[in-house]
Amino acid sequence: MFQEIHSTTNAVDAAAFVDTHCHLDDDSFASDLDAVMDRSRELGVSRWINVGFNPDRWQPSIDLADRFPGMSFMLGVHPGDARRWSDTVHADLKELMERVPPVAIGEIGLDFYRGETNVEQQVMAFQSQLDLALERGLPAAIHMRSAESLVLEVIKSRYKTPPLLFHSYDGSDELTGWILANDAYVGVGGLATRTKSHHIHKQLRRFPLDRLLLETDSPYLVPNGFKHRRNTPESIPRIAAFVATLLDTEAGLIASQTTRNAERFFERLPPP
Template sequence: MIDAAPSALPPMIDTHCHLDDRQFAHDIDAVLAASVAANVNRWLLIGYDPRRWDEAITFVGSHRGMYLTLGVHPAEAPLWNADVEMQLRNLLQESGAVAIGEAGLDFYRDNAPYEVQAPAFRGQLRLAAELDVPLIIHMRDAEDELLDILAVEPTLPSLVFHSFDGTEKLMDFVLSSGSYVGVGGLATRQKSDGLRMQLARVPLDRMLLETDSPYLVPARQKDRRNQPKHVVTIATMMAEYFDTTPDALATQTTANAERLFGLNHDH
C-alpha cells in the first residue's frame, strides 16, 4: 500500500479536481490539509455545470491556492444555448478563471446525442480561442468525432486532454498540435499498459498531473474516494514509465501548469 503523505517531492499542482463535490462536504478542510502536507498545495477546481458556476466561484474564492475553470461538460450539453454562452464569456472575464472546461464529447452512457454535444463543444473551443485561454477536453468513446471537430477549426486554443485515454491516432494529434496531457489515476492501474505506452510518447514539458478527485482513484489505494494528496502517488508510480524521477516529474509538471494556466505563488 502506497501512503500518499507526507511527501518529499517538490511542490505539485492538482490540475483537475472536483473538491466542491458533496463527497467532500463534511471534511474539505481536512482533505486540503492532507494535500498541503503532501506538498500538493495548489488545485484547479473544474466548474463544469452552468447551474453551479456561481457556487464554484464562491468555493474557489474561499480557499487559498485554488484556481477555477468554467465550462459545460458533455453531460450538461443540453443546457448550452446563446444565453449560457454569454454567461460563460462574462464569467470568464470577471471571475479570474484560468481555463474553459471541462468540455468535449462523451458517448459512453446515456448522454445527449452528437447533434446536441457538438455545438456545445464547438462553441467552447471557439470561445477559448477568442479569449486566448486553454481548453480542458473531456473525451470518452468519442475519439473520431472529437478529432473531426478539431480538424476543421481554423484556430485552436491550447488544449489539455484530461485523463488521456486515447489511441495512437489521438496521441499523434496531441503531439503534432503541442497539446498537453493530464496524467491521473487511470494510468496507474494494472490493466493500463497500453495507455502507459501512449503516455510515454509525451514530452515531459507537455504533461500535467491530476486526480479528478473524488473519481479515478490510483492503484493500490484502500480509500475509494480520490483526494488531491494522491498526486504524489501518481508522480511516484508514473515516473519510471517516463524515464525520469518523481522529483523531476513533480518539478516539470508544476512548471508546465504555471506556464499554461498563468498561475502564481501569491494566489
C-alpha cells in the same frame, strides 16, 4: 508496483505539486474539505484547479478560490450537460468569465460512453466553447469518452484552436500523434495507474515530460493502491511516483516539471 515506489514520494520537494483537475465542490467533501486540503498541503500539493463543469457548479468553484489560497477554477459545460447549452447559457458563461476570469474553459468535449444520441448538441456546445476560449485567450480542458474520432474531426476542421489539454488521457496512437504535432498537453491521473491500463502506459511513454500534467479528478478515478474509496488531492504524489516509475525517472523531476508545465499552460494560475 506502488509498494516499490511509495517511498519515493517522501523525497519529492514540498509544495511542488499542482492538481490540475478536481471537483472539490462535490457533496462528498462537504464535511471535511478543510482537513482534505490540509493533508494535501502536507504532501506537497500547493495548488488546485476546481472544475465548474455546468452552470450549477460555476459559483461554487469561484467560491472555493475565494476560500482557499492556491485554488483556482475553470468554467464550462461538460458534454454530459450539453442539453443545457443555449444562447442564454453561452451569454451567462461569457459574462461570468469577463467578471471573474477562470484559468481555462473546461471541461468541454464529447462523451458517448452511455450511448448518448445528442451528437449535434454536444458538437455545438463543444465548438462554441472552443470559440469562447479563443475569444478570451484561454486554454481548454478536453473531456473525451467513446468519442475520439469525432473529437479529432472537430479539432482538425477548425481554422484555429486554443491551447488544449486532454483530461485523463487514454487516447490512441493517432490522437497521441496529433497532440505531439500540435503542442497540446495530457492529464495523467488515477486511470493511468491501473494495472490493466496498458494502452495508456504505451501512449504516455511517447510524450516528453514537458507535455504532462498531474490531476486527480477527485472524488473520481481513485488511483491504484490509494487507501481511500474517495479520491482526493492527497493522491497526487502517488500518481507522480507512478509516472516516474513508468518513465524511468525521478519523482522529484516529475513534480518540478509538471508544475512548470501547469504554470506554462495555465497562464493565470495563482502562486502557491
